[in-house]
Amino acid sequence: MHDLLRVNYAEALALQRRLRRQVIDQRADAVGPGPMHLLLLEHDPPVITISRRPGARRNLMATDEQLGRAGVEIAETDRGGDITYHGPGQLVAYAILDLNRLGLRINSYLRLLEQVVIDALASFGVHGERDSAATGVWVNGAKVAAIGVRVSRWVTMHGLALNVTTNLAHFDLIVPCGLAGRGVTSLQRELRRRCPTMGEVKAALAQQFSQSLNLRLGVADCA
Numbered sequence: 001m002h003d004l005l006r007v008n009y010a011e012a013l014a015l016q017r018r019l020r021r022q023v024i025d026q027r028a029d030a031v032g033p034g035p036m037h038l039l040l041l042e043h044d045p046p047v048i049t050i051s052r053r054p055g056a057r058r059n060l061m062a063t064d065e066q067l068g069r070a071g072v073e074i075a076e077t078d079r080g081g082d083i084t085y086h087g088p089g090q091l092v093a094y095a096i097l098d099l100n101r102l103g104l105r106i107n108s109y110l111r112l113l114e115q116v117v118i119d120a121l122a123s124f125g126v127h128g129e130r131d132s133a134a135t136g137v138w139v140n141g142a143k144v145a146a147i148g149v150r151v152s153r154w155v156t157m158h159g160l161a162l163n164v165t166t167n168l169a170h171f172d173l174i175v176p177c178g179l180a181g182r183g184v185t186s187l188q189r190e191l192r193r194r195c196p197t198m199g200e201v202k203a204a205l206a207q208q209f210s211q212s213l214n215l216r217l218g219v220a221d222c223a
Contacts, residue, residue, distance in 0.1 A: 001206055004041040009049065009075045009086065012041060012094065016157045019096040023155050027098070037096040038209055040202050046070070046087030046167075048174055049077040051148070055178075059083045062173035072170060079158040081135075081148030082178035089165035089186075091201050093209070099154045102213065106151055110135055113160050116212055117145045120162075120204040124196050126187065134179055137162075142185035146177055164188065164201050 004012065019037045026034040048067075050056050059082060060074075067074065072087070086092055099109060114130055117137040121128040121144070128137040128144060137145040145162040163186035171184045188195040196204075 001038045001209075002040070003202060004039055006042045006044040006088065008045060009043050009047045009073070012039065012043070012092075013075075013077070015039065016094055016096060020152065020155050020157055023096055023098055024153055036098060036101075036213075038206065039092075039094040039096075040206065041092050041094070042088050042090060042198070043086035043092060044088050045073055046085065046170060047073045047075050048083065048085050049075050049079070050083045051077055051079055051081050053080075053082055053178075056082045059175035059178045060173070061175065066173065070170060070173065072173060077148075077158075079148040079150045081146070083174050084146050084148065084161065084177055085166075085170050085174060086161055087167060087170060089163070089167060089188075089198070091162045091164050091198060091205065093159045093162075093205060095156055095159045095209070097156045097213070099151065099156060106149075109151075109156065110147060110149070112212055113147050113149075114145075116205065116208040117160060117162060119208045119212075120201070121187075123204045124187065124191065124201075125194075126190055134177070134182075136177065139185050139190055142183040143176065143179075144185050144187070144190070162187075162201065162205065164198055165195065 114137055118128040131138050135147050136143050145160055147160045148158055150157045165188045166186050
């Protein structure tokens with residue numbers, strides 16, 4: 001498990017791909033499989049990521065001029081889902097996990113990610129909920145955490161993004177996750193002055209990952 005602090009999207013994506021290749025290669029290691037990985041980070045500069053889903057780009061509402069004024073970049077992504085925003089104040093957790101070793105399939109893995117967030121939120125007195133019609137975690141009907149993954153040879157990439165002190169105005173640049181009419185929220189909006197620090201949220205989320213997966217998570221850096 002490693003805290004990368006703030007990192008741009010391209011750098012984090014390259015690191016994920018390198019670690020996924022390592023996890024796949026380690027399956028054939030006679031010594032036994034190596035660690036899996038959890039990367040905790042904030043994306044800086046802020047970025048809107050657009051998946052390969054047909055029509056996803058139509059959910060980008062901003063012009064190039066508006067994006068420039070907001071200092072928000074655009075990046076294509078190979079995760080599932082639609083379109084979303086990442087930026088400072090949002091805790092992103094990228095998990096590089098071998099689902100075969102964990103005995104999970106995609107749907108059960110997505111539910112596990114939701115539960116990790118729900119349990120972490122509960123530690124701060126926030127009631128997070130699932131929505132049967134949309135993957136993610138919701139508070140009072142607004143999305144507080146988005147989830148999007150990629151699974152290749154049963155090894156995962158990408159993961160979840162939890163709004164802590166995120167600039168929620170940047171979500172106005174898109175139709176978040178392609179869900180028109182659904183709002184977004186953050187721990188800061190829900191808790192006001194009781195909002196935990198980013199460090200506290202990282203610790204809570206990391207603890208829930210460790211408890212839920214019951215495994216050794218490797219340390220990785222951006223080198």
